[in-house]
Amino acid sequence: MITKSMNEALKGRNMAIESTTSTSARHSHALKRNRAMRKRVNRHAESFHDKRFAMDCTEKEVDAIVCSPHKHVEVMAVAGSGKTHTLMMRILYLIVNKVDPEKILLLGFTNASVDNLNDRIREWCDAPLAEHTQRALERNGLSLNAQIRKGLIRVQAKTVHGFALNLLRPQGCKGIATHAERHPLFKHAVDSVLRRLESKTVWPRMGASLRQTVRNHLTELGKLGANKTEAIYEMDATELAQLWLPGVDHGERIVAKVVEAFNTLCTTDGKFTYDELLIGASEYLKKHRTAHDVTHVLVDEYQDCDSAQRNVIRNLGLFAGCSVMAVGDPDQAIFGFSGGGYKPLKNLLKGSVNYPLSVSFRLTKPMADLANAVRKSDASIQALRGGSKPKTLRFPSEQSQANFAASWAERLLNQEVPKNQVAVIGRTHASLKMLRRALLKKGLLGFDLKTLVALKKVLHACEMISRPTSTNSWMPNWLGTLANDHQKKQLRNAAKAHCMMSRFRILRQLYWRTQCAMNDAEKTILKDLELVEPLLNAFETPLQAWCHFKSFDGGVSVMTVHAAKGKEWDHVMVIGAVDGLMPIQYAIDQKRLKEERNVMYVAVTRARVNLTILWCPMTHVGRFAKQSVELNQISRFLR
Numbered sequence: 001m002i003t004k005s006m007n008e009a010l011k012g013r014n015m016a017i018e019s020t021t022s023t024s025a026r027h028s029h030a031l032k033r034n035r036a037m038r039k040r041v042n043r044h045a046e047s048f049h050d051k052r053f054a055m056d057c058t059e060k061e062v063d064a065i066v067c068s069p070h071k072h073v074e075v076m077a078v079a080g081s082g083k084t085h086t087l088m089m090r091i092l093y094l095i096v097n098k099v100d101p102e103k104i105l106l107l108g109f110t111n112a113s114v115d116n117l118n119d120r121i122r123e124w125c126d127a128p129l130a131e132h133t134q135r136a137l138e139r140n141g142l143s144l145n146a147q148i149r150k151g152l153i154r155v156q157a158k159t160v161h162g163f164a165l166n167l168l169r170p171q172g173c174k175g176i177a178t179h180a181e182r183h184p185l186f187k188h189a190v191d192s193v194l195r196r197l198e199s200k201t202v203w204p205r206m207g208a209s210l211r212q213t214v215r216n217h218l219t220e221l222g223k224l225g226a227n228k229t230e231a232i233y234e235m236d237a238t239e240l241a242q243l244w245l246p247g248v249d250h251g252e253r254i255v256a257k258v259v260e261a262f263n264t265l266c267t268t269d270g271k272f273t274y275d276e277l278l279i280g281a282s283e284y285l286k287k288h289r290t291a292h293d294v295t296h297v298l299v300d301e302y303q304d305c306d307s308a309q310r311n312v313i314r315n316l317g318l319f320a321g322c323s324v325m326a327v328g329d330p331d332q333a334i335f336g337f338s339g340g341g342y343k344p345l346k347n348l349l350k351g352s353v354n355y356p357l358s359v360s361f362r363l364t365k366p367m368a369d370l371a372n373a374v375r376k377s378d379a380s381i382q383a384l385r386g387g388s389k390p391k392t393l394r395f396p397s398e399q400s401q402a403n404f405a406a407s408w409a410e411r412l413l414n415q416e417v418p419k420n421q422v423a424v425i426g427r428t429h430a431s432l433k434m435l436r437r438a439l440l441k442k443g444l445l446g447f448d449l450k451t452l453v454a455l456k457k458v459l460h461a462c463e464m465i466s467r468p469t470s471t472n473s474w475m476p477n478w479l480g481t482l483a484n485d486h487q488k489k490q491l492r493n494a495a496k497a498h499c500m501m502s503r504f505r506i507l508r509q510l511y512w513r514t515q516c517a518m519n520d521a522e523k524t525i526l527k528d529l530e531l532v533e534p535l536l537n538a539f540e541t542p543l544q545a546w547c548h549f550k551s552f553d554g555g556v557s558v559m560t561v562h563a564a565k566g567k568e569w570d571h572v573m574v575i576g577a578v579d580g581l582m583p584i585q586y587a588i589d590q591k592r593l594k595e596e597r598n599v600m601y602v603a604v605t606r607a608r609v610n611l612t613i614l615w616c617p618m619t620h621v622g623r624f625a626k627q628s629v630e631l632n633q634i635s636r637f638l639r
């Protein structure tokens with residue numbers, strides 16, 4: 001049934017269905033129009049397929065890329081099979097076909113995956129293209145001309161939370177509140193109920209002893225740590241009463257008053273927690289089906305979305321004229337601990353088409369064999385290139401393992417391998433600590449990831465400040481939070497400054513001090529930034545600076561498997577491949593063990609040329625360790 005509001009939306013896209021008197025007549029008319037439209041789109045797709053990108057990717061990839069924009073597409077494919085590449089080609093396809101880049105929504109699951117996507121966009125815009133892409137474009141007589149590059153750079157990847165925040169800001173959402181930030185509000189709510197209890201404006205007929213008991217409980221409740229406040233989101237009034245006021249008569253009524261006061265304070269505060277953001281966005285999209293402008297939603301790492309994120313995607317996809325393309329690999333689902341997990345797109349959106357890909361362009365044949373053994377899945381990964389077998393080495397201690405990894409990196413760099421092609425990955429930050437130190441000693445670890453992220457934030461802020469009125473920008477909101485006119489004036493002056501250095505200085509002063517409240521961690525970041533400051537003088541734009549820092553960052557990439565997801569390097573070393581770390585000690589049930597298997601699968605599929613795996617017996621047994629974990633054995637996934 002085409003509703004009036006849908007028709008309005010279609011009108012905007014020159015696709016409106018003319019209204020006829022009877023519903024059935026309207027339906028048949030709509031069907032005809034749709035059929036004609038589909039034909040047009042398919043013709044368009046065929047010509048695109050034949051003439052432009054015929055040899056660019058595998059057949060299936062092309063099919064997915066040129067698939068009708070009115071269909072939902074899922075590309076479920078093995079590691080390194082070009083999922084992200086397919087997304088990029090799809091974007092290019094849309095831009096070549098005159099889709100407004102502002103209407104393309106590119107979603108990543110984590111900040112790391114969003115960074116990865118934005119980096120890819122920049123690479124396509126700035127750096128020489130990968131050989132295979134360049135060859136394909138040339139062969140098909142298409143160049144990434146200036147206009148298309150301009151369009152491409154306007155496509156900005158976002159996390160689902162980032163999208164939700166942008167959507168809800170005009171509706172009054174003032175930002176994100178963590179549970180820790182909500183805690184003072186909770187305390188106020190408890191205090192206000194306590195005050196009303198004392199002044200007898202509530203429960204005037206409550207007996208003296210009960211009043212005293214409730215007073216004691218509430219006083220204790222006000223002192224609870226921020227993490228205890230989380231219970232308020234997870235439990236109902238009965239459960240909360242048992243937790244907060246055990247054995248107290250009418251506990252539920254008292255709890256209800258606290259919850260009510262808390263909710264009122266949260267509404268006045270105007271900030272949303274991460275969960276509330278997604279729920280709010282879903283509700284908003286449900287109610288205002290015509291209110292958003294997105295016509296193409298592209299989702300990377302789809303397998304890691306949790307149910308709230310999937311709900312947002314679903315509600316976007318239900319919007320008439322909006323197509324969803326999701327790419328992912330169920331065997332790379334490693335965020336189950338935060339609620340992530342794979343659900344086929346067709347379960348969310350009817351009629352979605354699935355394109356599986358099994359050829360990995362990244363992996364060599366021996367690496368694909370290893371990945372197949374780790375993954376233990378029916379469909380095997382195929383690789384096109386030969387190469388050396390991945391090496392597995394055992395070390396007596398963590399220190400010798402770290403020293404070896406650092407020397408390995410040094411040797412590669414001495415052989416003129418670019419720094420950004422060498423990476424060491426481990427299961428946890430703690431397992432990478434010794435290596436970081438060893439690399440630092442050798443001067444190979446310039447800025448750690450955290451500093452780089454901080455730098456990126458500041459550079460991003462510098463970029464944003466040049467267009468403070470942009471609707472996507474957080475700037476207007478931030479302007480509102482600045483305490484005094486002097487600060488606002490400073491910010492405006494910074495926006496006018498041509499030199500990036502002056503923008504950076506003012507921003508650093510204002511942004512870092514007002515937004516981050518300068519806790520210890522941020523002070524350290526600031527110290528690191530001091531190091532970078534002189535270098536910023538050499539650049540005119542933040543983008544130039546960022547591109548430079550990415551290659552300059554002085555270091556071999558050192559990161560956890562979770563951060564390495566979606567990335568690739570020529571030379572990769574996986575350290576700590578021991579039972580107890582991979583799988584992690586506390587993974588005891590089948591579900592967690594499957595996820596740990598996925599973690600190993602992600603780790604061994606990051607290399608393009610060379611993969612080395614190190615392990616040493618674990619000396620530290622965590623408090624979660626179970627008898628079954630053999631801490632002096634190589635990971636069971638590699639045996």
Ligand SMILES: Nc1ncnc2c1ncn2[C@@H]1O[C@H](COP(=O)(O)OP(=O)(O)OP(=O)(O)O)[C@@H](O)[C@H]1O
Nearest residue numbers: 056057058079080081082083084085132361362566
């Ligand atoms: N058609 C192709 N021909 C040659 N190389 C390709 C092709 N498609 C992608 N590649 C290359 O294969 C590598 C892996 O691509 P990409 O990162 O897009 O894979 P992915 O499936 O997203 O990986 P992951 O599963 O790790 O997220 C990249 O270096 C990319 O340039």
